[in-house]
Amino acid sequence: MTTWRDSASQQSQDDLDGLLNVTLPFAQQMLSKSGEFYPFGAAVTASGETRLIARDSTEGEHPASADVLSSLLVGFRQTRADLRAVAICSDVRLPDSDAVRVELEHRDGHAMAVLPPYKKKRLGRSVQYDEIRGGAAEGRVWT
Numbered sequence: 001m002t003t004w005r006d007s008a009s010q011q012s013q014d015d016l017d018g019l020l021n022v023t024l025p026f027a028q029q030m031l032s033k034s035g036e037f038y039p040f041g042a043a044v045t046a047s048g049e050t051r052l053i054a055r056d057s058t059e060g061e062h063p064a065s066a067d068v069l070s071s072l073l074v075g076f077r078q079t080r081a082d083l084r085a086v087a088i089c090s091d092v093r094l095p096d097s098d099a100v101r102v103e104l105e106h107r108d109g110h111a112m113a114v115l116p117p118y119k120k121k122r123l124g125r126s127v128q129y130d131e132i133r134g135g136a137a138e139g140r141v142w143t
Contacts, residue, residue, distance in 0.1 A: 015085035023089040039090040041072045111139035
């Protein structure tokens with residue numbers, strides 16, 4: 001069975017793996033701490049630096065998640081010449097559970113979504129994760 005890794009350069013694999021290894025633990029930490037999180041992003045710059053990215057908001061503002069996602073996407077599109085790879089992380093609802101959705105995209109053309117479904121435990125703030133789901137996604141930054 002072939003995978004995206006069969007056609008991806010080592011740099012593409014390393015960039016996307018690195019973004020997943022930054023975004024997913026941060027989202028899981030926020031779920032454990034607060035029970036939710038606003039969408040956020042991460043990027044690998046052309047020089048190889050990884051950065052977490054949040055939408056700027058004014059004090060006390062509670063923007064809609066869709067607005068935050070749109071703002072992240074616009075920002076990535078505007079700065080894509082200076083980036084190698086991006087990730088957008090959000091809290092989503094699946095038919096059978098909630099999930100963390102990490103959309104990953106590389107300037108080399110690889111795009112995928114990774115979704116670990118989760119359920120919150122009734123007592124305390126613990127979160128139970130199910131097996132990660134994933135697959136190809138439509139590129140939205142370098143299209």
